[in-house]
Amino acid sequence: MRARQKMRASHKKRIGRLIAALDTADSHQVDRRCTLRFEAMLCADIRAAMEWRGIDPAASRVLRNAEARVAGFVDSPELQAADQAFRAAHREQPQDGRDPWQRVEDGLERAGRHYLDGSLPAFLVASLTELWAWALVQPRLLPMSPDAGYGVSVNTSLVRGIVE
Numbered sequence: 001m002r003a004r005q006k007m008r009a010s011h012k013k014r015i016g017r018l019i020a021a022l023d024t025a026d027s028h029q030v031d032r033r034c035t036l037r038f039e040a041m042l043c044a045d046i047r048a049a050m051e052w053r054g055i056d057p058a059a060s061r062v063l064r065n066a067e068a069r070v071a072g073f074v075d076s077p078e079l080q081a082a083d084q085a086f087r088a089a090h091r092e093q094p095q096d097g098r099d100p101w102q103r104v105e106d107g108l109e110r111a112g113r114h115y116l117d118g119s120l121p122a123f124l125v126a127s128l129t130e131l132w133a134w135a136l137v138q139p140r141l142l143p144m145s146p147d148a149g150y151g152v153s154v155n156t157s158l159v160r161g162i163v164e
Contacts, residue, residue, distance in 0.1 A: 026086060027086075027090065030083045030086050030087065033073075033075070033079065033083055034083060034087075036069065036070050036073045036075075037073075037075065037080075039066050039069060039070050039128070040070040040073065042066065042128055042131075042132045043063060043066050043067050043070060045132060045135045045136065046060070046063055046128070046131045046132055046134075046135045047063065047067075048135070049134070049135035049136075049138040050063075050123075050135070052138060053138060055120075055123070059123040059124065060123040060124065060126070060131060061124055061125070062125070062126060062127060062128050062131065063123075063128070063131060066128055107129075107133075108129075108132065108133045108136060111129070111130060111133035112133040112134065112136055112137040113137075114133075115133070115134045115137050116137055116140060116141070118141055120134070121134050
């Protein structure tokens with residue numbers, strides 16, 4: 001009887017080690033997919049801002065490399081749901097109690113302030129994060145001239161009699 005209990009304990013330990021190894025492998029795969037999703041979002045934001053400003057996206061080696069990394073990534077709603085469930089089950093609380101996304105926002109805000117004067121990053125060597133910070137401030141630098149692509153504004157002040 002005692003031999004049976006020891007075998008069961010050793011089996012439990014072995015199964016525990018196997019589960020831990022699977023969780024680690026799953027965690028790496030989930031992290032990889034989340035990173036690729038995040039990079040795809042950054043690439044889309046950066047490319048849109050560069051094109052909007054009339055800058056050839058090919059001018060950024062970092063953007064080209066990131067787009068090459070995410071080009072072969074095939075995502076699906078099922079995979080996203082599975083990754084979200086895995087993350088929820090294995091969520092770790094930040095040690096300082098601050099929201100990690102708030103730290104990202106704060107860092108991007110600080111980095112983006114530099115570009116509010118209309119300056120440009122060194123597209124050839126700038127990091128993806130720096131390019132993203134630049135891209136995020138571009139809507140604040142709207143041109144003063146109207147853009148026909150957005151439609152024509154109707155002067156409602158004349159209708160109300162505010163302006164003659």
